[in-house]
Amino acid sequence: MTDAVPPxxxxxxxxxxxxxxxxxLFPTLAAVSLVxxxxxxxxxxxxxKPVGLANLRPPTPIVRxxxxxxxxxxxxxxxxxxxxxxxxxxxxxxxxxxxxxxxxGLEASxxxxxxAIAEGRLSCDFGDWEGxxxxxxxxxxxxxxxxxAGPDATASDPAxxxxxxxxxxxxxxxxxNFAQVFDGSEFWAVLGVTLFYTVFGTLGxxxxxxxxxxxxxxxxxxxxxxxxxxxxxxxxxVIAVAFAWILLFDPFSGSANALLIQxxxxxxxxxxxxxxxxxxxxxxxxxIWRYFPLSFLFILARMQSIDHDMYxxxxxxxxxxxxxxxxxxxxxxLGILSVLFLLRFIWTFNKFDDIFxxxxxxxxxxxxxxxxxxxxxxxxxxxxxAAVAVVIxxxxxxxxxxxxxxxxxxxxx
Amino acid sequence: xxxxxxxxxxxPVLGALWCFVIAVTVAVAMSFATGAxxxxxxxxxxxxxxGIGFAALFGAVALWGAALAVAALGIVGIxxxxxxxxxxxxxxxxxxxxxALFTALGVRKILEECRIGALTRHEFEEAVIRFxxxxxxxxxxxxxLIPFYVMVMTSLKNQAELMANPLDFSIDLTQGWGLLRSYGxxxxxxxxxxxxxxxxxxxxxxxxxxxxxxxxGAYAVARLRFRGQALFSRSILLIYMVPMIVxxxxxxxxFSMTGLRNTIFGIVIIYPVTTIPVALYMLQGYFRGLxxxxxEAGLMDGLSRLKVIWxxxxxxxxxxxxxxSLYVFMIAWNEFLLAFMLLDDPSKFTLTRGxxxxxxxxxxxxxxMAGAVIATVPIMVLFLGLERFMTxxxxxxxxxx
Numbered sequence: 001m002t003d004a005v006p007p008x009x010x011x012x013x014x015x016x017x018x019x020x021x022x023x024x025l026f027p028t029l030a031a032v033s034l035v036x037x038x039x040x041x042x043x044x045x046x047x048x049k050p051v052g053l054a055n056l057r058p059p060t061p062i063v064r065x066x067x068x069x070x071x072x073x074x075x076x077x078x079x080x081x082x083x084x085x086x087x088x089x090x091x092x093x094x095x096x097x098x099x100x101x102x103x104x105g106l107e108a109s110x111x112x113x114x115x116a117i118a119e120g121r122l123s124c125d126f127g128d129w130e131g132x133x134x135x136x137x138x139x140x141x142x143x144x145x146x147x148x149a150g151p152d153a154t155a156s157d158p159a160x161x162x163x164x165x166x167x168x169x170x171x172x173x174x175x176x177n178f179a180q181v182f183d184g185s186e187f188w189a190v191l192g193v194t195l196f197y198t199v200f201g202t203l204g205x206x207x208x209x210x211x212x213x214x215x216x217x218x219x220x221x222x223x224x225x226x227x228x229x230x231x232x233x234x235x236x237x238v239i240a241v242a243f244a245w246i247l248l249f250d251p252f253s254g255s256a257n258a259l260l261i262q263x264x265x266x267x268x269x270x271x272x273x274x275x276x277x278x279x280x281x282x283x284x285x286x287x288i289w290r291y292f293p294l295s296f297l298f299i300l301a302r303m304q305s306i307d308h309d310m311y312x313x314x315x316x317x318x319x320x321x322x323x324x325x326x327x328x329x330x331x332x333x334l335g336i337l338s339v340l341f342l343l344r345f346i347w348t349f350n351k352f353d354d355i356f357x358x359x360x361x362x363x364x365x366x367x368x369x370x371x372x373x374x375x376x377x378x379x380x381x382x383x384x385x386a387a388v389a390v391v392i393x394x395x396x397x398x399x400x401x402x403x404x405x406x407x408x409x410x411x412x413x
Numbered sequence: 414x415x416x417x418x419x420x421x422x423x424x425p426v427l428g429a430l431w432c433f434v435i436a437v438t439v440a441v442a443m444s445f446a447t448g449a450x451x452x453x454x455x456x457x458x459x460x461x462x463x464g465i466g467f468a469a470l471f472g473a474v475a476l477w478g479a480a481l482a483v484a485a486l487g488i489v490g491i492x493x494x495x496x497x498x499x500x501x502x503x504x505x506x507x508x509x510x511x512x513a514l515f516t517a518l519g520v521r522k523i524l525e526e527c528r529i530g531a532l533t534r535h536e537f538e539e540a541v542i543r544f545x546x547x548x549x550x551x552x553x554x555x556x557x558l559i560p561f562y563v564m565v566m567t568s569l570k571n572q573a574e575l576m577a578n579p580l581d582f583s584i585d586l587t588q589g590w591g592l593l594r595s596y597g598x599x600x601x602x603x604x605x606x607x608x609x610x611x612x613x614x615x616x617x618x619x620x621x622x623x624x625x626x627x628x629x630g631a632y633a634v635a636r637l638r639f640r641g642q643a644l645f646s647r648s649i650l651l652i653y654m655v656p657m658i659v660x661x662x663x664x665x666x667x668f669s670m671t672g673l674r675n676t677i678f679g680i681v682i683i684y685p686v687t688t689i690p691v692a693l694y695m696l697q698g699y700f701r702g703l704x705x706x707x708x709e710a711g712l713m714d715g716l717s718r719l720k721v722i723w724x725x726x727x728x729x730x731x732x733x734x735x736x737x738s739l740y741v742f743m744i745a746w747n748e749f750l751l752a753f754m755l756l757d758d759p760s761k762f763t764l765t766r767g768x769x770x771x772x773x774x775x776x777x778x779x780x781x782m783a784g785a786v787i788a789t790v791p792i793m794v795l796f797l798g799l800e801r802f803m804t805x806x807x808x809x810x811x812x813x814x
Contacts, residue, residue: 014638017637017638017639018637018638018639018640020633020637020718021633021637021638021639021642022633022639024629024630024632024633024637025629025630025633025634025645027625027626027629027630028626028627028629028630028689028693031626031685031686031689032652032686032689032690034686035660035664035682035683035686036652036655036660036686038663039659039660039662039663039664039667040655040659040660040663042663042666042667043659043660043662043663046662046663046666056666056669056670057669211549212549212553214549215546215549215550215553224800226550226554227800228796228797228800229554229557229558230553230557231796232557232561232793233557233560235743235792235793235796236561236747236789236792236793237746237747237749237764237765237768237785237788237789237792238747238749239747239749239765239768239769239785239788240564240768240784240785240786240788240789241560241564241785241789243564243768243772243781243782243785244560244561244563244564244782244785245560247563247564247567247778247781247782248559248560248563250579252576253575253576253579253778254579255445255563255579255580255582257579258578258579258580259441259444259580262444262450262451262452262580263440263452263453264452289556318535320534320535320538321535321538321539321542322538322542346654347654349656350654350656350657350658352656352657352658352750353749353750356750357749369656369658372658372659372662373658376662382662382666385662386662386663389658389659389662392656392658392659393655393659396654396655396656400651400654404647
């Protein structure tokens with residue numbers, strides 16, 4: 001007796017389909033891995049390296065060529081001079097060689113032992129250079145008749161070769177970047193600011209979005225216009241709205257200050273983006289203002305798909321409006337609210353532009369992402385910046401794990 | 414709570430609150446429009462508002478009478494809103510008239526079902542909700558409009574006027590085209606024409622490249638069966654969450670070393686990669702929703718898979734393609750971080766990078782705001798014109814930003 005076994009493995013048709021699928025996906029895979037996966041690995045690599053902004057350009061040997069003295073008639077003597085140096089102050093270059101076309105009609109009376117002239121070319125071998133090395137090569141020369149017919153002595157560019165070690169590709173590793181990042185109380189302050197910004201920014205945007213969605217959840221004339229209007233903050237370029245806010249809340253010429261003073265709310269000018277706790281609150285408010293449209297849109301879409309019969313039944317039973325909201329709408333919206341919360345939480349945590357434009361991370365608003373920029377470009381310590389980026393990425397992975405756990409239970413999106 | 418549910422309590426309380434809301438709104442609006450000093454008076458607005466609310470219980474005549482009285486009180490100087498010396502008579506009349514009018518209209522609407530006596534829970538909550546709704550409309554419209562209003566008006570004024578009275582956004586129409594001076598200067602002296610063009614073609618290229626990559630990819634993920642499909646759709650979402658600032662450092666280094674920094678080419682290869690995951694995610698959701706039977710019919714008729722995609726799937730998904738394109742265009746147009754880090758040469762700036770370069774103490778404020786308006790207007794026009802597609806695109810699985 002034989003058991004009926006369904007065919008295992010894949011048939012030719014399925015194989016063809018899979019091949020086509022991979023073919024269609026390949027360009028995307030290649031592009032994404034090139035620009036996402038590779039840089040991610042690079043960030044990890046750099047975070048263990050002592051790299052500064054100045055190290056990005058690998059040290060190169062540099063040469064300048066000139067002739068000291070006048071060569072006007074055959075028999076005149078002068079000095080052909082090469083001034084050479086290492087472009088880097090602290091990194092060596094190995095095996096430096098110089099090669100240049102030897103000007104026709106010049107006689108070298110005495111040649112540096114490291115150099116030789118053969119077949120109309122001057123070639124020198126300087127060996128290894130220390131960081132900051134400088135060198136002068138002087139070759140006394142006498143002109144002959146042929147010299148004045150030929151091209152200028154310095155017409156051809158000298159070629160220099162040399163091997164410099166690049167910090168980025170070397171195998172020097174250090175934990176100093178991480179030590180520096182985690183050292184001291186600053187890191188924890190940054191983390192605290194990030195969490196404040198993320199939690200309140202996300203919650204605020206959700207609550208505002210819920211409120212706005214309730215306003216527009218009935219059809220009336222002009223509903224479309226208002227919906228479009230409420231999406232403005234999200235659609236406009238961040239750079240435009242950030243500068244508009246800065247101008248609006250400027251301590252000297254800002255309208256908000258003038259308004260508050262005129263209304264008697266405050267006595268003097270308030271430096272909204274420049275004082276310690278206030279600046280953080282302001283950037284969080286900006287975050288809420290800018291992203292409430294998004295939660296509003298999603299919540300509205302969900303609200304409009306809720307079955308109306310339920311509300312009619314509740315009306316029959318004499319439920320009051322607040323009861324209907326609390327016991328009927330809210331439970332229906334819980335799914336989209338939790339998904340939105342998680343996604344927005346991750347995105348807010350990753351936010352860079354907004355805070356960077358508003359305060360540049362000053363006045364106690366430095367979040368992790370701004371810290372990356374600050375370390376890498378303001379302090380020109382790329383390694384430390386990468387170390388902060390690694391910390392961000394680790395947090396992100398943590399959130400994502402949690403996210404996918406919850407997401408598999410929540411439908412929608 | 415129960416004590417509130419009597420008409421003679423509910424009406425004055427809601428009336429008072431509403432009057433205060435309107436007083437603040439009108440004061441802000443009048444200040445911004447005329448530059449004259451208007452300020453709401455907390456106590457007086459509560460008192461007179463309560464009066465109007467109470468009057469509303471006795472019918473329309475009483476309500477409008479009360480409103481008229483409040484308007485008169487305002488002009489005399491003891492209304493819900495105080496106006497400083499030197500305010501013009503017209504502004505005064507308009508301000509206090511509008512205040513009384515909007516208070517009365519709102520109160521009438523809010524207290525539609527209210528009576529003097531006890532209210533049912535239903536009636537009471539309806540009244541509170543109508544108050545909150547009215548407040549909500551005013552609040553949201555104000556917070557959205559004020560920054561944009563300040564942006565546009567600032568761009569039409571000059572530094573000295575702004576410093577003299579930051580609240581005065583009235584426009585001197587006698588200047589005619591002179592009002593648009595800072596726009597002209599931006600275009601001629603600061604090269605914003607070329608920035609606009611750069612931003613435009615970079616964004617269009619980004620859209621095209623993104624679609625070219627995302628359409629086949631999304632189709633494969635949505636329709637074809639292959640090993641690792643489920644994992645794939647998840648990793649798209651994961652990649653879409655990697656923050657740009659983490660990638661920006663290595664990209665900066667790689668671009669510096671290969672000489673791609675400061676080139677539009679570099680920008681054009683990097684932008685699509687930030688948008689492909691979003692586009693792929695949005696499109697695959699849409700492709701999944703299309704009926705597979707039509708495609709199968711096409712396959713039966715002897716079309717190849719690629720022909721099926723080209724002739725059947727794509728025409729069917731035009732609305733989705735439109736919304737994805739719009740969304741990608743918006744991301745590319747608004748992009749700031751990469752342009753800021755990778756472009757230093759003013760002749761190659763995109764619009765956002767160009768505006769960032771205006772943010773210095775040497776450039777007058779109105780130029781900065783004019784630049785902001787120039788960047789905002791095209792995207793707004795596009796957005797309002799194609800709002801239907803846009804909102805669909807936004808909800809189709811993108812919480813990015």
